[in-house]
Amino acid sequence: MTSKLLKGPGRDTQPSATAFDRHLIAPMILGSVLNPINSSMIAVALVPIGIAFGAPPAETVWLVSALYLATAVGQPVIGRLVDMYGPRRLYLVGTALVGVAGLMGALAPTLGVLIAARVLLGFGTSAAYPAAMRLTRSEAERTGQDSPAGVLTALAVSGQTVAVVGPALGGLLIGVGGWRVVFTVNVPLSAACLVLGALWLPRTRKESAAGDRGVDLPGMALFTAMLVALMLFLMGPRADRWYLPVLAAVAAVAFAVRELRVPDPFVDLRVLGGNVPLLATYLRQFLAYTTAYAFMYGFTQWLEEGRGLGASTAGLALVPLSVSALTVSTLTGRREAVRAKLVAGSLLQLVGCGALLLVHSGSPVWLLLAVGAVLGVPQGLIGLAAQTALYRQADPARIASAAGLLRTFMYLGALGASAATAAFFPHRADTAGLHGLALFLVAGSALLLATTLVDRSLGSLTPRETTRTTARASARSTSRNTPGKA
Known part of the structure; x- marks a missing residue:
């Protein structure tokens, strides 16, 4: 989903185009x-x-x-x-x-x-x-x-x-x-x-309908069931609560199957x-x-x-x-x-x-x-x-x-x-x-x-180019390769 952040209701001026909005x-x-x-x-x-x-x-x-x-x-x-x-x-x-x-x-x-x-x-x-x-x-x-x-x-x-x-x-x-x-x-x-x-x-x-398919509620529900069952067992691990890790495992498998099949998981x-x-x-x-x-x-x-x-x-x-x-x-x-x-x-x-x-x-x-x-x-x-x-x-x-x-x-x-x-x-x-x-x-x-x-x-983590930076580089390259441009 692509979105645009608009001016907040309490702002009198637009933020600087080149600096983080403080x-x-x-x-x-x-x-x-x-x-x-x-x-x-x-x-x-x-x-x-x-x-x-x-x-x-x-x-x-x-x-x-x-x-x-x-x-x-x-x-x-x-x-x-x-x-x-x-x-x-x-x-x-x-x-x-x-x-x-x-x-x-x-x-x-x-x-x-x-x-x-x-x-x-x-x-x-x-x-x-x-x-x-x-x-x-x-x-x-x-x-x-x-x-x-x-x-x-x-x-x-x-x-x-x-x-x-x-x-x-x-x-x-x-x-x-x-x-x-x-x-x-x-x-x-x-x-x-x-x-x-x-x-x-x-x-x-919103500028596009990329996110309009809706929220993946079944995926969220399965994720919740998996975590809750697992942690309830860990908080009180006993033999008579064997069903909790089983429930967590079943929910985990169902969650994985669901998330791998839906278009917007x-x-x-x-x-x-x-x-x-x-x-x-x-x-x-x-x-x-x-x-x-x-x-x-x-x-x-x-x-x-x-x-x-x-x-x-x-x-x-x-x-x-x-x-x-x-x-x-x-x-x-x-x-x-x-x-x-x-x-x-x-x-x-x-x-x-x-x-x-x-x-x-x-x-x-x-x-x-x-x-x-x-x-x-x-x-x-x-x-x-x-x-x-x-x-x-x-x-x-x-x-x-x-x-x-x-x-x-x-x-x-x-x-x-x-x-x-x-x-x-x-x-x-x-x-x-x-x-x-x-x-x-x-x-x-x-x-x-x-x-x-x-x-x-x-050891190889380095800053990424952002969308705007990439666009600027592309524009400079186009300018250099266009006939009649200095």
Whole structure:
């Protein structure tokens, strides 16, 4: 589908023909951080919520899993809709849902209602990132400048910063107003996104009927069934739930058959299957974020229950992680260097996870802070590298849905982390469970390093020519070859 981005209703002037429209940056970044802020703040709220509702960690972990399951499904679905119908309307609907979910969570009378609010948050926060990637690609095509390193860095750094600052911020908010404040904060954030989006996001006008065959609803339904069945099993693997992986496998086969036969599939498996470098990027995203989220959730719970720290103090203990991740992202953001970032990040992740084996209930505070500082560096490197790799490897016409799938694998990693945390901390976050979790993360980090070292395509990632740049080159060539032209 070809589309044209029109002037937004609040603009007085047209954007520059050769520069990225800076009015887009604020709504893009603010919308994109809604998911990481809700993902991270909940880490320090799990224990207070469990106390409030009398629920053990095996039940409160669904506050994490529910959001990621909804997001894992919602990101590629909404990303495909963004590719078909434009970013503006999906962005506004999604950010409005975030405000509704925030109110619902703030007033929730039971844990079940609170989990439902997290599901709604997952769907609501799924729109902004695919919309931002679509806008970034559209601006590159409009201006003819396919090096949006600054914009991609701003998206990655803002998301990573909020994700790592989230536990500390959540701890402070809980200390001031209780755990319900981590839900209430979504209301003003949603309102700000709606105002900025209505003012500055461009309207989309369809110029062809390429996308008029409609949405691939059966494909989306099968994709949803596959993910839900698989993750429900992983969250509670037992022999009497054998039917869940079987259902996931059947749905996966039906999904593949469907997507290979329809002319306009939800996920173009023909293109995706032939794009091995992009598939490797998705795998690395899964491995990296399994470790990142397992550390954030598992280590934070251990700090509160195994080390005896309060929620506010546990959040502050992760400040070195926040600082190192932000520093690394800021310093390295404008240099793509995808392979170097992935190798360095993988090695440091191995070191940090190994250091968790040295931690115990009597460990000095400096050691706890040092572990967080080390593990913040790979968070700063790997997230940037994966986003840049996707931007170079994905089909430009499906950039939003490809970005949605990148986030899906990120949240599949988060779901895997939740499952691992529940498995190693079945009743209480003790030191033995933390050490078992550390060994699990060491294995995952080693696999991440191996998949990076064998991927030779990472060394050849280069900026693409955009449509406008190609057209200019063609025009110059025609001019040179036309008789009578100088």
